[in-house]
Amino acid sequence: MLIALIVLLFLAAIFVFFIVGIYNTLVRLKNRYENAFAQIEVQLTRRYDLIPNLVETVKGYMAHERETLEAVIQARNQAMSGLKQAAADPSNAAAIQALSGAEQGLTGALGRLFALSEAYPDLKANQNMAQLTEEITTTENKVSFARQAYNDSVTEYNTYKQTFPPVAVAGTFGHVNNAELLDFDSEAIAEAPKVSFN
Amino acid sequence: MATTFYQRQADAKKNSTRLIALFVLAVTLIVSSISVTTWLLAENLPRGRRVQMTTGSGFNSSSDNITLAALTGGGALALIVLGSLYKVFQLRRGGGTLVAESLGGRRISSMTQLPEERKLMNIVEEMAIASGVPVPPVFVIKEDGINAFAAGYSPSDAVLGVTQGCIQKLNRKELQGVIAHEFSHILNGDMRISIKLIGILHGILLIGMTGHMVLRNLFYFGGGSRSRRSKKEGGGQIILVILALSVVAIIVGFIGVFFGNLIKAAVSRQREFLADASAVQVTRDPPGIADALKRIGGHSDGSRLESANASEASHLFFSQAVWAGIGGLWATHPPLTERIKAIDPSWNGKFDSSSSTTSSNTSRTSQVTSGFAGSAQGSQTAEIVSEETSGNLRSTTTTPINAIHAGLNVVGEPTLEHQQYASQLIEQLPPTLLDAVHDPYSARAVIFCFLLDSDQEVQKKQLQAIKAQTGDDFHRLVRRLQNHVDDLDVTKRLPVTDLAISSLRSISSKQYREFIKCFNTLIKADEKIDLFEWIMIQVISRHLKPQFEKIKPKRESHTALKKLQPDCETLLSAISEAGNDSEQAIQAFQAGANSLQELSLGPVKGNQSSLRGLAQALENLSSASAKDRRRLIDACALAVEADGIITWQEAELLRGVADLLDCPIPPLLPS
Numbered sequence: 001m002l003i004a005l006i007v008l009l010f011l012a013a014i015f016v017f018f019i020v021g022i023y024n025t026l027v028r029l030k031n032r033y034e035n036a037f038a039q040i041e042v043q044l045t046r047r048y049d050l051i052p053n054l055v056e057t058v059k060g061y062m063a064h065e066r067e068t069l070e071a072v073i074q075a076r077n078q079a080m081s082g083l084k085q086a087a088a089d090p091s092n093a094a095a096i097q098a099l100s101g102a103e104q105g106l107t108g109a110l111g112r113l114f115a116l117s118e119a120y121p122d123l124k125a126n127q128n129m130a131q132l133t134e135e136i137t138t139t140e141n142k143v144s145f146a147r148q149a150y151n152d153s154v155t156e157y158n159t160y161k162q163t164f165p166p167v168a169v170a171g172t173f174g175h176v177n178n179a180e181l182l183d184f185d186s187e188a189i190a191e192a193p194k195v196s197f198n
Numbered sequence: 199m200a201t202t203f204y205q206r207q208a209d210a211k212k213n214s215t216r217l218i219a220l221f222v223l224a225v226t227l228i229v230s231s232i233s234v235t236t237w238l239l240a241e242n243l244p245r246g247r248r249v250q251m252t253t254g255s256g257f258n259s260s261s262d263n264i265t266l267a268a269l270t271g272g273g274a275l276a277l278i279v280l281g282s283l284y285k286v287f288q289l290r291r292g293g294g295t296l297v298a299e300s301l302g303g304r305r306i307s308s309m310t311q312l313p314e315e316r317k318l319m320n321i322v323e324e325m326a327i328a329s330g331v332p333v334p335p336v337f338v339i340k341e342d343g344i345n346a347f348a349a350g351y352s353p354s355d356a357v358l359g360v361t362q363g364c365i366q367k368l369n370r371k372e373l374q375g376v377i378a379h380e381f382s383h384i385l386n387g388d389m390r391i392s393i394k395l396i397g398i399l400h401g402i403l404l405i406g407m408t409g410h411m412v413l414r415n416l417f418y419f420g421g422g423s424r425s426r427r428s429k430k431e432g433g434g435q436i437i438l439v440i441l442a443l444s445v446v447a448i449i450v451g452f453i454g455v456f457f458g459n460l461i462k463a464a465v466s467r468q469r470e471f472l473a474d475a476s477a478v479q480v481t482r483d484p485p486g487i488a489d490a491l492k493r494i495g496g497h498s499d500g501s502r503l504e505s506a507n508a509s510e511a512s513h514l515f516f517s518q519a520v521w522a523g524i525g526g527l528w529a530t531h532p533p534l535t536e537r538i539k540a541i542d543p544s545w546n547g548k549f550d551s552s553s554s555t556t557s558s559n560t561s562r563t564s565q566v567t568s569g570f571a572g573s574a575q576g577s578q579t580a581e582i583v584s585e586e587t588s589g590n591l592r593s594t595t596t597t598p599i600n601a602i603h604a605g606l607n608v609v610g611e612p613t614l615e616h617q618q619y620a621s622q623l624i625e626q627l628p629p630t631l632l633d634a635v636h637d638p639y640s641a642r643a644v645i646f647c648f649l650l651d652s653d654q655e656v657q658k659k660q661l662q663a664i665k666a667q668t669g670d671d672f673h674r675l676v677r678r679l680q681n682h683v684d685d686l687d688v689t690k691r692l693p694v695t696d697l698a699i700s701s702l703r704s705i706s707s708k709q710y711r712e713f714i715k716c717f718n719t720l721i722k723a724d725e726k727i728d729l730f731e732w733i734m735i736q737v738i739s740r741h742l743k744p745q746f747e748k749i750k751p752k753r754e755s756h757t758a759l760k761k762l763q764p765d766c767e768t769l770l771s772a773i774s775e776a777g778n779d780s781e782q783a784i785q786a787f788q789a790g791a792n793s794l795q796e797l798s799l800g801p802v803k804g805n806q807s808s809l810r811g812l813a814q815a816l817e818n819l820s821s822a823s824a825k826d827r828r829r830l831i832d833a834c835a836l837a838v839e840a841d842g843i844i845t846w847q848e849a850e851l852l853r854g855v856a857d858l859l860d861c862p863i864p865p866l867l868p869s
Binding site for chain 2: 003005006009010013014016017021024027028031034035036038039041042043045046137138141142145146148149150152153
């Protein structure tokens with residue numbers, strides 16, 4: 001009987017290792033996607049910092065398009081507060097969704113601004129404007145690269161969480177919800193003209 | 199400093215032996231105390247109960263009790279071994295990153311714009327370039343105490359962790375001292391023992407942890423069955439035995455904790471003085487690190503950490519992270535006062551509780567003196583560097599580097615000059631390029647630019663491949679960066695690569711696969727692999743690959759050089775053929791071979807010593823002992839020097855070879 005007890009204890013120990021292993025993997029994958037979010041945060045912040053400069057430059061030429069400019073500024077501010085909330089807790093799906101929405105709005109507003117600016121040849125010739133456009137495009141590429149890395153790590157986390165055996169214990173360990181993918185592309189943006197200044 | 203890099207590596211190894219001895223002692227004590235307790239328990243159980251209990255199982259004589267004791271002991275031993283093995287394997291896979299994450303670390307992005315984080319990253323980048331190792335990922339830990347650590351198996355998978363308190367409360371000089379201290383742990387091989395220690399001790403600490411857990415569960419589930427004890431005496435007995443066993447496990451667990459901490463203390467304490475001394479050597483600013491220590495002493499949280507996992511990793515840190523035990527028996531670090539006195543003998547014994555902005559006076563005065571000496575040397579280096587920049591990327595400049603032997607004597611021991619060289623190198627990079635290497639998106643472009651061929655036809659092919667695989671926008675970025683990269687001095691290519699790799703570590707595995715695909719296409723474009731391409735492949739597969747592909751960490755071994763003779767020949771031939779014609783090559787080979795006389799080496803004919811063979815040879819050679827590897831690098835240096843002219847190609851190859859042999863050498867300073 002005592003041998004049985006020892007064997008039992010031994011098996012229990014192995015079981016515990018196994019569970020601890022799952023727990024650690026969950027934590028590691030969660031850390032990874034949260035770190036990936038930090039990368040997006042840096043790029044998005046840079047993008048939001050560029051927009052007031054852009055509006056300032058455009059203002060002189062496009063005085064009649066005040067509404068568009070205001071829409072851009074508003075969308076930018078909304079996206080910025082969305083980013084702040086999402087950065088505070090990247091595992092909060094609602095915050096990530098809100099950021100996705102705000103970003104889609106901003107991209108749409110920017111797209112309209114760039115489309116309108118096509119009608120102002122003076123603006124197109126402006127050195128400052130060309131530089132800003134270039135910078136915004138580059139930053140957008142960087143954002144989408146960082147976003148891809150984030151989405152990859154989110155997918156990895158979600159997949160691991162949904163497979164067996166982790167799925168049996170993930171909830172108990174506080175990994176209840178799936179992490180949310182960041183999706184900045186919507187149909188509205190697909191319609192919006194692409195940034196083209198060259 | 200009297201001891202050399204190799205000596206310290208050897209000391210570190212001696213420490214491993216002591217560690218194992220202590221571990222065996224601890225395990226023996228734990229296992230025997232468990233066995234003895236079980237035996238005593240079985241012998242002294244009330245007679246009536248024992249009969250009850252043993253009728254089923256047949257344990258009724260004292261020899262059976264001994265068997266029982268042996269079995270329990272065996273079970274405990276198995277548990278310890280299993281626990282240690284589990285943790286060791288887990289750490290093997292996760293490395294330093296795992297340690298940092300288990301402490302709640304958040305990785306600092308290489309392109310961070312927060313001033314405090316930027317400052318820290320700049321310091322780390324400078325120090326990495328000065329030491330000739332890739333820039334390690336840096337993690338911030340949300341703790342108010344002032345502390346930092348380095349963790350990993352080798353320089354290429356090392357990570358640094360720094361507490362929030364450390365970033366906020368220390369000024370640049372002090373932070374630099376702390377980072378230099380941690381880098382010396384990376385270079386001295388302390389890190390490797392430290393991370394092993396976490397794994398091995400896990401098993402010892404596990405017994406106590408299991409006891410706690412069983413006891414808790416027993417109260418949880420055992421409540422119901424206890425009422426039925428009178429009816430089922432046997433079941434009650436089991437619970438009684440389990441209860442006794444878990445109490446024993448907890449008591450034994452204390453033995454584990456006691457020994458665990460003792461082992462950590464024994465292994466880590468004296469290494470801290472060494473790391474402090476190395477830090478002073480790099481920064482040549484004793485007040486910097488002394489002030490950091492004083493600030494810890496003056497700060498209310500000191501260097502204490504709150505995280506529950508901190509005790510497991512306490513020996514990794516810059517300063518005492520958990521309770522030091524009665525009389526400092528468990529202290530993983532020497533007392534602050536002793537460390538400060540060792541650096542600053544004139545210290546008045548007062549800790550600094552002021553904030554970092556109002557730095558103490560002692561540091562100010564010495565800043566002036568060291569600043570003075572530093573600026574004199576700085577301007578000298580700057581002159582040479584600006585001369586060098588005229589050398590085009592692909593031209594074969596033949597600048598003599600007289601300092602090459604000086605360079606070798608500082609393997610793993612960067613000095614202030616290297617640190618200054620590194621900070622200047624970063625400062626002089628065009629801002630566009632510096633921005634690009636800090637960002638994973640454009641860091642790829644910088645690496646691709648390095649691979650672009652000078653031949654226009656091949657280059658066109660390469661650019662087309664980039665366009666096809668990564669899209670228009672990225673292609674344009676490569677074109678834009680190309681000019682900056684072409685203007686870059688040859689000597690800066692490897693350091694810039696090191697910076698870029700550190701950013702690339704944050705891409706996802708999918709993005710990594712795409713990157714490697716394009717990387718390989720570019721290299722294969724001209725259907726031959728030149729020296730620089732070869733080094734790039736080695737650097738990437740050594741410093742980036744392990745992050746994304748499963749690679750077994752290298753085992754420590756000491757194969758005798760005699761057994762590696764063909765590999766020695768391949769290495770020396772390749773080195774002597776780089777930048778030499780065939781006649782010079784033979785001379786160069788002889789010069790190198792003479793220093794390894796007992797091997798009687800002969801040169802390998804041209805095509806056999808191809809770069810492909812070199813990679814394999816280096817892989818084999820890395821199993822030699824640290825001492826033998828140093829002799830090999832010395833031999834290579836002699837071969838390189840043989841004709842009195844050292845080209846940058848030779849120097850680059852030498853640095854690459856030293857890196858692959860795990861003996862990072864600081865950048866060769868122009869003389």
